Amino acid sequence: MSTRxxxxxxxxxxxxxxxxxxxxxxxxxxxGKKVVYTxxxxxxxxxxxxxxxxxxxxxxxxxxxxxxxxxGKFIHDAEKIGYSEDVCTYxxxxxxxxxxxNIGPTGEKIPEPDLLLLSYTGCFTFMxxxxxxKRLYPGVPVALLHTPYQEGHKITPDMTQYMVKQxxxxxxxxMEQVSGKKYDEDKLKKILGNTNKVEELMVxxxxxxxxxxxxxxxxxxxVYYIGPINIGFRGTGEAVVYYEKLYEEILExxxxxxxxxxxxxxxxxxxxxxxxxxxxxxxxxxxxxxxFYDLGAVIVASSYTKVGxxxxxxxxxxxxxxxxxxxxxxxxxxxxxxxxxxxxxxSNCITKYQADGFLVNSIKSCNSFSAGQLMIMRxxxxxxxxPVGFIESDLVDPRYFSYSNIKNRLESFFQxxxxxxxxxxx
Amino acid sequence: xxxxxxxxxxxxxxQNKIYDLEPLKDILSKCEEIAFDLDFTRAKEWKSQDKKRxxxxxxxxxxxxxxxxxxxxxxxxxLGGGDKKMIIKxxxxxxxxxCHMPRSIIELALDGNFDEFDGFIFxxxxxxxxxxxxTFQILGKGKFAKYLDYPQNFKSHIGGEFxxxxxxxxxxxxxxxxxxxxxxARLNESIRLFNKNRQLTREIYDIRQxxxxxxxxxxxxxxxxxxxxxxxxEHNAILENVIHYIKEDINQxxxxxxxxxxxxxxxxxxxxxxxxxxxxxCYVVEDDFLLGARWIQKDIEEIKSENKxxxxxxxxxxxxxxxxxxxxxxxxPKEGRLLELINRRNVDGIIFAAPSFCDPALLDHPILxxxxxxxxxxxxxxxxxxxxxxxxxxxxxxxTFSDSIKLWx
Ligand code: SF4
Ligand code: SF4
Numbered sequence: 146m147s148t149r150x151x152x153x154x155x156x157x158x159x160x161x162x163x164x165x166x167x168x169x170x171x172x173x174x175x176x177g178k179k180v181v182y183t184x185x186x187x188x189x190x191x192x193x194x195x196x197x198x199x200x201x202x203x204x205x206x207x208x209x210x211x212x213x214x215x216x217g218k219f220i221h222d223a224e225k226i227g228y229s230e231d232v233c234t235y236x237x238x239x240x241x242x243x244x245x246x247n248i249g250p251t252g253e254k255i256p257e258p259d260l261l262l263l264s265y266t267g268c269f270t271f272m273x274x275x276x277x278x279k280r281l282y283p284g285v286p287v288a289l290l291h292t293p294y295q296e297g298h299k300i301t302p303d304m305t306q307y308m309v310k311q312x313x314x315x316x317x318x319x320m321e322q323v324s325g326k327k328y329d330e331d332k333l334k335k336i337l338g339n340t341n342k343v344e345e346l347m348v349x350x351x352x353x354x355x356x357x358x359x360x361x362x363x364x365x366x367x368v369y370y371i372g373p374i375n376i377g378f379r380g381t382g383e384a385v386v387y388y389e390k391l392y393e394e395i396l397e398x399x400x401x402x403x404x405x406x407x408x409x410x411x412x413x414x415x416x417x418x419x420x421x422x423x424x425x426x427x428x429x430x431x432x433x434x435x436x437f438y439d440l441g442a443v444i445v446a447s448s449y450t451k452v453g454x455x456x457x458x459x460x461x462x463x464x465x466x467x468x469x470x471x472x473x474x475x476x477x478x479x480x481x482x483x484x485x486x487x488x489x490x491x492s493n494c495i496t497k498y499q500a501d502g503f504l505v506n507s508i509k510s511c512n513s514f515s516a517g518q519l520m521i522m523r524x525x526x527x528x529x530x531x532p533v534g535f536i537e538s539d540l541v542d543p544r545y546f547s548y549s550n551i552k553n554r555l556e557s558f559f560q561x562x563x564x565x566x567x568x569x570x571x
Numbered sequence: 572x573x574x575x576x577x578x579x580x581x582x583x584x585x586q587n588k589i590y591d592l593e594p595l596k597d598i599l600s601k602c603e604e605i606a607f608d609l610d611f612t613r614a615k616e617w618k619s620q621d622k623k624r625x626x627x628x629x630x631x632x633x634x635x636x637x638x639x640x641x642x643x644x645x646x647x648x649x650l651g652g653g654d655k656k657m658i659i660k661x662x663x664x665x666x667x668x669x670c671h672m673p674r675s676i677i678e679l680a681l682d683g684n685f686d687e688f689d690g691f692i693f694x695x696x697x698x699x700x701x702x703x704x705x706t707f708q709i710l711g712k713g714k715f716a717k718y719l720d721y722p723q724n725f726k727s728h729i730g731g732e733f734x735x736x737x738x739x740x741x742x743x744x745x746x747x748x749x750x751x752x753x754x755x756a757r758l759n760e761s762i763r764l765f766n767k768n769r770q771l772t773r774e775i776y777d778i779r780q781x782x783x784x785x786x787x788x789x790x791x792x793x794x795x796x797x798x799x800x801x802x803x804x805e806h807n808a809i810l811e812n813v814i815h816y817i818k819e820d821i822n823q824x825x826x827x828x829x830x831x832x833x834x835x836x837x838x839x840x841x842x843x844x845x846x847x848x849x850x851x852x853c854y855v856v857e858d859d860f861l862l863g864a865r866w867i868q869k870d871i872e873e874i875k876s877e878n879k880x881x882x883x884x885x886x887x888x889x890x891x892x893x894x895x896x897x898x899x900x901x902x903x904p905k906e907g908r909l910l911e912l913i914n915r916r917n918v919d920g921i922i923f924a925a926p927s928f929c930d931p932a933l934l935d936h937p938i939l940x941x942x943x944x945x946x947x948x949x950x951x952x953x954x955x956x957x958x959x960x961x962x963x964x965x966x967x968x969x970x971t972f973s974d975s976i977k978l979w980x
Binding site: 226227228229231232233236263268269270272273274275276277279280287289291293294296297303307310311314315480483484485487488507509510512513515516517518519520524537 | 663664665666668669673695696697698699701702703704705706708709717718720722723724726728729730732733736740896897899900901925927928929930931933934935936937938940941954
């Protein structure tokens, strides 16, 4: 492991983007900018931006609270007012954060919402989450966008039309009312033009893991790469600049034959290439990552980086069909795919990126991901004859991160991969 | 006034009238047997009588059974294995922190209990049921495994139209199997039968609301659950028969509080738990155990010539559904509807009983409990699994709850 850790230009751009967004949010009440709370999967921030409003993502607040080691207290506070130990910890963390003044990652208060945009793709808990938020913010209008599930392995025209009608008759009128602005389709088209560019770049970026060594870690670093597009920069010029720079840097690494950057420098020897299913743990993110890079494991693809949109199968927004595109985008997010499609997608990643193993990080409080994961694992094992591993943690509840359990399981998994390599090499 | 047991015959003497309760007892034990028949014997027997008959299994909560009936089918409720099914394989499909329900359903599927079923419906109530639909698809169970997306938009030309399309897909699947086309006349006949079924079920609840001692909550549970397993015509006859008996002044009231049980709409509580609640000093006068049977709260209109085939079913879903943890409620807040229910049923307290790890039920609790606190309604809450076997702690908890209400009042 090289110990030189320098911040890449793209990292600095990202940092600047995030801090300016939170700055803008913190002054929204003074500047009169309207604030819309919404979710990452089915994230139609282009439409929010078309009305010059600012998006806030309760999930992102929760994960950042996890990384800042604040989630334990927030969850505890939510449990004190009646939230069960058994439910999604993102919800509890967010409720706890609100109870504690709703202070964001930059130390500034996140403004209260002017609109709750309940676009709930691939997870029912989102709906329950906003039912709870609605009570915490009485009087704030809710716009609901129901995304049909891809149960039949495809998006049908009826599904798209159902969503477009909701956009036209529910979401847009509420946005007009809250923002005081008229819907401007040309503006939306322009914004979507940027999204389209970003989507192209994202695909190229995550496709670089086909190189050996992989120049990036598509999970631990991947979650940073998807940051801008997931936290409200879809369709912005800044996002295009960021992803262009990021791609350029990654290509440079490919040319130099470099492995991924970790918090402790460049990973020098790539021993194992993995595909991971499931979100990461945020409360011990660094320790968690270290368990992998210390043992030379790099993640070449992950389902989690696709929660905010799946582009592997060719989907891109079409600026000429703005509302249809937003609808199809929502329906295309990872957890809105049925299990067969998920198996197919992961199987393609394993093959395309020549993974040595498949690992599930099962999240205790996330049914959307966890229910069905064991089936996915069996399917991939049977279909591809690939070694599969299984670890458990939670997103933001520190009580469910057991370092030693995860370490033991990972070590056995890596040993298995090692032995398999020896057998194959012989 | 006394109860006299003579060999197997039960007589109940009240105000100089003697009621022979033996036939009621027979009906109740028959219902109990049918309700927990995990081999679905009656449904399979029914199907075997005609090659064009189909069986469609549906998961909780609600499914408009009329459409399957009209297509010469029997829709059968799949409510898990409860405490009657040992889980051996199911645990290999679901992590310990996922509710119990899908593992017992998978166990039943892998053991062949659903082998004669033609299709399966997975109503969109939560992520577990949604992903279970994928598991059935992968395992190749049935000729179709359809996830039924309930619309969360309640306008007829948006959500209503979408819902009709969803139902039409199911009819198309059944048509592929038996080539039976659903006509308005066929569907109207089914609508009439299920309207009657809901009316009779409501009547039982209404009688029990006034005279909860006439049937136990466990009896009601068995009666309603039996309806998930057999043709509606047969169930209607059972309900009529039961009503005939409970309209009479049978059994003795006891000093118990009146409660509503909320949160048990999907994974079913073991029957021992329902009995425990009543043994611990409560009459359960309202519940959401088998909510699907009473989901639609008014009669569904028959289709007239100018209507689209599925329009009245869709109208009923959009406008006459009960409240539930699985339906977006912002325009019709559930706490208001719960308070209204409490008034209507004249209850003394609420028991929040939810399956472990059930996000939909448990994320409603803070909302509903806050409303209880603000309105001085007493409640108690606990978690269960469908195969919970020990009720001692729960009994004590409910006993204390009911005593405190009695003392307080
Ligand atoms: S259940 Fe999972 S996907 Fe849903 S809100 Fe919680 S963490 Fe997100
Ligand atoms: S018990 Fe709750 S979480 Fe489990 S399947 Fe039913 S609704 Fe879903």
